[in-house]
Amino acid sequence: MPKVMVIGAGAVAQVTVCKLARRPDLFPEIVVASRTLAKCQALAERYPQARIIPEGVNADNVPELIALIQKHKPALVLNLALPYQDLPIMDACLETGTDYLDTASYEPPDLPLYEYKYQWAYQDRYTQAGITAVLGIGFDPGVTNAFVAYAANHFFDEIHYLDIVDCNAGNHGRPFATNFNLEINLREITQTGRYYENGQLIEVPPLSIAQDVRFPDIGIRKAYLIFHEELESLAKHFPTLRRARFWMTFSEQYLMHLRAFVNAGLTRIDPIDYEGCKVVPIKFLQKLLPDPASLAPDYKGWVSIGVQLRGLYQGQPRTAYLYTNIRHEWAYQDCGSQAVAYTAGVPPAIAAELIVTGVWKKPGVWNVEQLPPEPLLEKLPAAGLPWKAVIDYPPDFIDVPE
Numbered sequence: 108m109p110k111v112m113v114i115g116a117g118a119v120a121q122v123t124v125c126k127l128a129r130r131p132d133l134f135p136e137i138v139v140a141s142r143t144l145a146k147c148q149a150l151a152e153r154y155p156q157a158r159i160i161p162e163g164v165n166a167d168n169v170p171e172l173i174a175l176i177q178k179h180k181p182a183l184v185l186n187l188a189l190p191y192q193d194l195p196i197m198d199a200c201l202e203t204g205t206d207y208l209d210t211a212s213y214e215p216p217d218l219p220l221y222e223y224k225y226q227w228a229y230q231d232r233y234t235q236a237g238i239t240a241v242l243g244i245g246f247d248p249g250v251t252n253a254f255v256a257y258a259a260n261h262f263f264d265e266i267h268y269l270d271i272v273d274c275n276a277g278n279h280g281r282p283f284a285t286n287f288n289l290e291i292n293l294r295e296i297t298q299t300g301r302y303y304e305n306g307q308l309i310e311v312p313p314l315s316i317a318q319d320v321r322f323p324d325i326g327i328r329k330a331y332l333i334f335h336e337e338l339e340s341l342a343k344h345f346p347t348l349r350r351a352r353f354w355m356t357f358s359e360q361y362l363m364h365l366r367a368f369v370n371a372g373l374t375r376i377d378p379i380d381y382e383g384c385k386v387v388p389i390k391f392l393q394k395l396l397p398d399p400a401s402l403a404p405d406y407k408g409w410v411s412i413g414v415q416l417r418g419l420y421q422g423q424p425r426t427a428y429l430y431t432n433i434r435h436e437w438a439y440q441d442c443g444s445q446a447v448a449y450t451a452g453v454p455p456a457i458a459a460e461l462i463v464t465g466v467w468k469k470p471g472v473w474n475v476e477q478l479p480p481e482p483l484l485e486k487l488p489a490a491g492l493p494w495k496a497v498i499d500y501p502p503d504f505i506d507v508p509e
């Protein structure tokens with residue numbers, strides 16, 4: 108089996124490496140390359156049974172990436188750095204003929220707006236080069252896309268309404284922290300809310316729409332409509348969808364801090380001048396607040412992520428809810444991580460297996476719903492992410508015109 112290369116060594120990458128390291132039969136050598144070499148070295152020390160090769164790299168620099176890939180000749184690069192690095196890493200993979208995956212769509216540093224157009228533009232070049240790119244294979248996006256594809260294959264003739272519901276009901280004991288990279292997380296939450304309805308992209312002010320949602324094992328929580336990148340690809344690939352929305356829960360304490368940061372200008376992404384130095388407020392804020400990976404030891408409680416669907420099956424209306432519930436404590440026990448990083452970090456390890464064994468090897472650039480969902484979903488429970496499908500669940504989203 109060939110080498111693989113993980114780029115990034117943060118909260119999500121640490122989980123993926125934990126999983127890859129347990130499969131020396133499939134991944135006999137794992138290069139872990141990131142900006143801070145010490146984090147890559149720490150992973151090599153944490154998993155001495157695996158052959159982990161630590162490397163430092165600036166993943167914004169395409170020639171540097173090409174040189175590193177040519178040095179190690181991995182069969183696959185797992186991009187677990189930040190969305191800003193997607194295009195440089197895709198360029199380097201194209202140049203070296205290497206398969207690629209990531210967990211988040213590209214977003215220009217100066218424009219907090221995810222759009223797949225930048226990465227879909229590589230379709231012809233990846234196809235001609237005979238290499239595979241799998242986009243957005245974390246949990247959401249990732250497993251949520253596979254849930255929709257699975258439901259389309261097994262439960263529906265047509266899907267009309269999609270609501271993706273994400274609840275972190277855990278408690279880490281800190282006044283405020285984000286569960287993955289703060290800059291990316293706050294850019295996502297503070298941007299204009301967007302959803303698809305009747306082929307239109309509808310925009311609403313940030314966090315201006317909320318609804319009570321009942322989560323299994325957790326109960327009712329207030330969930331806020333935000334934009335999430337899988338809505339774009341799912342609306343494109345499932346044209347029968349009349350509406351597609353994404354909902355995420357936030358505690359009052361979280362929202363209180365967030366409002367204060369926004370009002371103080373601390374979520375600004377443009378550089379300001381501070382005594383002759385250029386400072387980007389959101390990056391400064393990130394330095395002050397906890398590293399998401401550091402939350403793991405104290406985190407307790409459930410995380411629930413799923414898709415609620417409505418449509419038709421054999422001419423009759425049908426609903427389905429596919430979801431995963433896991434506890435932060437389980438993620439800590441398995442990989443020393445918290446559950447949000449865990450839900451995002453396990454699927455890329457499964458996808459790596461599916462790509463290197465040829466199951467998901469398909470030249471071109473693909474969103475997860477364009478690949479067979481069964482092989483991914485079959486492997487999820489044993490990898491630590493059990494899931495359930497409930498048909499005809501009691502609906503949360505009762506405002507659907509039938």
Ligand code: NDP
Nearest residue numbers: 115116117118119142143166188211245246247287288451
């Ligand atoms: P972290 O900030 O914890 O980790 C990011 C890693 O990338 C760090 O190790 C960082 O280096 C490294 N990095 C950043 N810039 C560069 C660069 N220019 N060159 C090399 N390495 C770089 O983030 P997370 O682990 O929380 O998130 C990782 C990705 O996962 C993000 O894109 C996020 O959006 C995505 N995500 C996806 C989810 C999903 O379900 N699909 C859910 C959660 C996250 P350093 O250590 O020096 O800072």
